[in-house]
Amino acid sequence: MASTPTTTAPAARSPNANVVLGMLLFAYILNFLDRQILGILAQPIKEDLGLSDAQFGAIGGLAFALLYSFFGVPLAMLADRTSRSGVIAGAVAVWSGFTALCGTATSFMQLFLLRLGVGVGEAGGVAPSYALIADYFPPQRRARALAIFSLGVPIGLGAGTVLGAYIAEYINWRVAFIAMGVVGILFAPIFKLVVKDRPRTMGSPQRLADLFAVFPLIGKKRSFWLLAFGASLSSLCGYGLAIWIPSVLIRSFDMSLIGAGQFMGSLLLLGGTIGVFMGGWLADRLGTRDRRWYAWLPMIAWLITAPLYALGLLSESLWLVWALLLIPNALNILWLGPVTTAIQHIVTPPMRATASGAFLLINNLIGLGVGPLLIGGISDALRETYGADSLRYAALAVLGVYFFAALLMWFAARRLPNDWVEEAPAC
Known part of the structure; x- marks a missing residue:
């Protein structure tokens, strides 16, 4: 088969960039539906x-x-070496299958192991999606495209919370897992049929050299580490609060x-959608x-997030709690x-999915792995003193981490202009 088509400039736009973005967004919504459904189902x-x-925190985060x-x-x-769209489609099928199997668990260990499987599947979804969006959208539209994709976080979190609650209340928590999993399994082949990679020099010697x-x-780029650890500390709070606030x-x-x-x-859908898009x-x-605004924006947001979360969690009126938590649910993400x-933009285009994978390794290992488990462990330790309110005070205890995240972003802003890789205009 002739190799010349793979080396041409990305002129063939099939499918349309917005169609690709829509498909990636739906896959990301399913991703967070399957994550957040666990939070609302914590009590049953x-x-x-x-x-x-602590055990539930391990299942919700560490597993x-x-x-x-x-x-x-x-x-x-x-994904960088083969097909980004193919890896994403396979990931959707795997994580959805394990999500459905979570509905069959009868013990802590079974559910823990099945959540490990969900994690393996979802590992192949996000980093290739970032890279695919960067392939389809020019630099001046890229942050908005990535933000639209990231709407999958609040939409998935919010929809998972509401749907999970209704299914668990009127049927049972097991059916909620099975239903979410089946939707993803059916979507995976449709995704593979519609979404195609942009033409690129697949497998050339220079490309593989760049990859490694x-x-x-x-x-060598300090901004990468500062951005990654700053985001991960924020995620420690964000993931932990998303899992546990329904129980609070x-x-x-x-x-x-x-x-x-x-x-x-309602908090996640309204606040989160506004925050991500803004x-x-x-x-x-x-x-x-x-370039420093890419780090300054989250820094400012987190400095406001922590005190407003604290005020909301300490309030007694539900209306006041909702109003106070709305803003940090926007700024948090x-x-x-x-x-x-x-x-x-810290790496060249052929390295994007791999760099994103390294970023997500740090962000999720610290944020998702530690956050829910830490809050659950603190809650167990405070149970004798605070009783049913132990979880509320455990959530309050982690909010100070946002200030450390903001400090790292301040340092990242100083390094980012030097580490930025300018992109050559498309031919």
Whole structure:
């Protein structure tokens, strides 16, 4: 077969970039649906399987993050060397299959192992998606495109919370897992049929040489490490709070499962959607003038997030709690567009998925692996003193981490202009 078509400039746009973005967004929504459904189902799962807060925290974070983090880099490398769209489609099928199997678990160990499988599947989804978006969208539109893709986080979190609550209340928690898994299994072949890679020089010697230079390259760039560890500390709080706040509402405010689902779902959908979109829009506008805004934006957001979360968690009126938590639910994930865009520009285009995989390894191992487990462990330790409110105070205890995340972003802003790789205009 002739090799010349793979070396041409990316002129053949099939499918349309917006269609690709829409398909990637839906896959990312499924990704977070499968993650967040566990949070709203915490109480019925704990009661059914007899779990402590620490055990559930391990299932909600550590079990998922262990293999998710470590498989992310090799699967990103595979995507850079072969087909990014193919790796994503396979990942959707694998994580959806394991999500469905979670509905059959009868013990802590079974559910822990099945969540490991979900993590392996989801490891192949995000980093290749970042790279595919960077292939389809020019630099001046890239932060907004990545922000639209990142809307999968609040939409998936919010929808997973609401749908999970209704299914668990009217049927049972096992059906919720099975239903979410089946949707993903059916979507995977449709994704593979519609989404195609942009033409690129697949497998050339120079391309492989560049690939194996990724890790030494990012190892020398301080901005990469500062962005990665700053985002991971923010994710430690964000993932932990997303998993546990529904249980705080049930325990400390005597809300029903459906009430907690509606309350948290509305916060995540409204606040999160605004925050993610604003982050991408502001990054495109401000980042073209000064690269440091890609780090300054999340820094400012996190400095506001922590005190507002604290005020919301300490309030007694549910209306006041909702109003106070709305803003930090927006600012908490405003970083997604700016930071993921900056990571794409620290390396050359052939290295993007692999660099994103390295970033996600750090972000998810610390953020997702530690956050839910840490809050659950603190809650168990405080149980004798605070009773049902132990989870509320455990959530408050981790909020100070946001200030350390903001400090790292301040340092990242100083290094980012020097580490930025300018992209040659498309032919």
